[in-house]
Amino acid sequence: MAEVGIFVGTVYGNALLVAEEAQAILSNQGHKVTVFEDPELSDWQHYRNHYALVVTSTTGQGDLPDSIVPLYQAIKDQVGFQPELHYGLIALGDSSYPQFCGGGKLFDALLQEQGARRVGEVLTIDAGEDPEPETVSNPWVEQWGTLLK
Numbered sequence: 001m002a003e004v005g006i007f008v009g010t011v012y013g014n015a016l017l018v019a020e021e022a023q024a025i026l027s028n029q030g031h032k033v034t035v036f037e038d039p040e041l042s043d044w045q046h047y048r049n050h051y052a053l054v055v056t057s058t059t060g061q062g063d064l065p066d067s068i069v070p071l072y073q074a075i076k077d078q079v080g081f082q083p084e085l086h087y088g089l090i091a092l093g094d095s096s097y098p099q100f101c102g103g104g105k106l107f108d109a110l111l112q113e114q115g116a117r118r119v120g121e122v123l124t125i126d127a128g129e130d131p132e133p134e135t136v137s138n139p140w141v142e143q144w145g146t147l148l149k
Contacts, residue, residue, distance in 0.1 A: 001030040002148035005047035007039040009056030009068025009103060014133050015092050018125075019055040021134045022090075022141040029145040038067055041074035048085050051119070051148055054107050055137075057092040062102020076110055083115040088144050090137055094127040101125075120144050 004026055010016045019035050026033045036043045044052065059065050064072055089111075091104020101124040108122050123140045125133045 001032065003047070003050040004031050004033045004053055004148070005039075005043060005050065006033060006035045006053045006055060007044065007068065007071060008035060008037050009054075009065040009107075010037075011057055011059055011065045011067075014127070015055045015057045015065070015090075018090060018092065018133050018137045019053075021138055022053060022055065025138060025141045026145045029142075031145060031148060039071040041071060041078060044071060044075060044079075048082055050086075052085060052087040053090070053144075054087060054104070054111075055090045055092075056103045056107060058094075058097075058099065058101055058103035062097075062099025062106070064103040064106060068103075068107075072107060072110065075114070079114065081115050082111075083117065085111070085114075085116040086119050086148075087111055087116055088119050088123075090123045090125065090140070092125045092127065092133055096128055119147050 008019045091101035093101035
C-alpha cells in the first residue's frame with residue numbers, strides 16, 4: 001500500500017481533526033500514514049516519492065495558518081519543480097468571507113505550478129454549511145485512498 005504524509009495547517013483545530021480522521025481511514029485501508037502538525041521541509045521531502053495530503057484551514061484574508069506557512073515558504077523557495085509528487089488537498093474555509101478556502105487554494109496553486117500531480121479534486125469544506133467538517137471529509141478520504149497505488 002501507499003505511504004502518506006498528512007500536512008496540517010490549523011488555527012482552531014478543525015483541520016487537525018480532519019487530518020486525524022483521514023489518518024484513521026487511510027490506515028484502515030492499509031496505507032502507512034503520518035500526520036505532521038507543524039510540518040517541516042524535511043518531512044515534506046520524504047513524501048516526494050510517495051503521497052502528500054495537505055489539510056489546511058484559511059485565516060485572515062485568505063491566508064494560510066501560521067503552523068503551515070514555514071512549510072509553504074520552504075517549498076516555494078527551496079523545492080522548485082517536483083513532478084514526482086502526488087498529492088491531495090482538503091481546504092477548510094467559510095464562504096461568508098471573500099477568499100473562501102484561500103489558504104488551500106494557495107497551496108494547491110503552488111504545487112500545480114511546481115508540476116506536482118494532484119490525485120482527485122480539491123475538497124473545499126464550508127464551515128457555514130458543515131460545522132462538523134469530518135462529515136464531509138471522511139467520504140472524500142475513503143474515495144481518495146482507493147486512488148493511491
